[in-house]
Amino acid sequence: MTGLQQFRATDIETAEEEAHTLESILVSGDRDFVITNGGAKVQVSDLLGKNILLYLSAFQSSSCHILLPKVVQAYHENKAKDEAFEVIFIPIERDHATFEQYFSRMPWLALPFGDQRISSLLTKLEIRDVPELVALGPNGQIITKEGRSLLEAYGMDTYPFTDDHIEDMVNSWAEKLQHTLHCHELQLTLRVSYICRSCWITGYVWVYFCQKCHFSLHPSCVLREGTYLIRR
Numbered sequence: 001m002t003g004l005q006q007f008r009a010t011d012i013e014t015a016e017e018e019a020h021t022l023e024s025i026l027v028s029g030d031r032d033f034v035i036t037n038g039g040a041k042v043q044v045s046d047l048l049g050k051n052i053l054l055y056l057s058a059f060q061s062s063s064c065h066i067l068l069p070k071v072v073q074a075y076h077e078n079k080a081k082d083e084a085f086e087v088i089f090i091p092i093e094r095d096h097a098t099f100e101q102y103f104s105r106m107p108w109l110a111l112p113f114g115d116q117r118i119s120s121l122l123t124k125l126e127i128r129d130v131p132e133l134v135a136l137g138p139n140g141q142i143i144t145k146e147g148r149s150l151l152e153a154y155g156m157d158t159y160p161f162t163d164d165h166i167e168d169m170v171n172s173w174a175e176k177l178q179h180t181l182h183c184h185e186l187q188l189t190l191r192v193s194y195i196c197r198s199c200w201i202t203g204y205v206w207v208y209f210c211q212k213c214h215f216s217l218h219p220s221c222v223l224r225e226g227t228y229l230i231r232r
């Protein structure tokens with residue numbers, strides 16, 4: 001494929017993703033609602049205009065259990081700042097009791113257990129593995145299907161997940177700094193993946209890194225703790 005063809009293929013893909021609406025993603029026939037933890041129905045039309053995160057997850061997966069507390073924290077922090085933020089759990093569950101148990105730990109909305117819309121949604125969004133977070137804009141357009149790695153790379157500051165916001169955020173980070181957890185200067189660096197020596201969780205993309213010792217810290221861990229000095 002030539003560069004130009006590739007460019008055009010990407011363009012078409014982007015156009016298709018932008019063409020999604022909240023209804024085309026979440027409504028099928030008379031199935032036009034999501035549910036609350038108490039089992040009440042919320043119409044999909046009532047969610048128009050919101051910034052939505054689809055949380056695709058399965059109780060059986062240990063990665064889902066690791067991600068859940070981060071999404072719960074992101075939910076509370078973002079909800080306090082932005083009423084128009086919502087999370088919808090898309091359950092990939094085998095039995096109803098498991099769904100009930102898992103959903104009871106989530107303070108947000110869900111598609112009902114076993115709903116026919118779940119498998120068509122997985123196909124539409126081309127989801128191959130869970131957990132995943134898909135961010136939708138106010139009209140249902142797909143902002144990103146890689147919300148999980150963005151949340152893991154950048155923490156809560158990623159919201160609302162748009163390219164412009166992420167670029168501004170990265171530009172605001174110091175290029176070099178000194179952190180109390182390490183004796184050498186750390187440089188803002190791009191790496192495929194690493195283990196953060198503050199929280200011991202895998203990080204992706206951006207890292208505060210010491211080349212000499214291969215010491216890595218998540219930018220979100222560095223900035224949250226505030227225990228650093230900026231080097232210019």
Ligand SMILES: [Zn+2]
Pocket residue numbers: 196197198199200201217218221
């Ligand atoms: Zn960390």
Ligand SMILES: [Zn+2]
Pocket residue numbers: 182183184210211212213214215
């Ligand atoms: Zn070092």
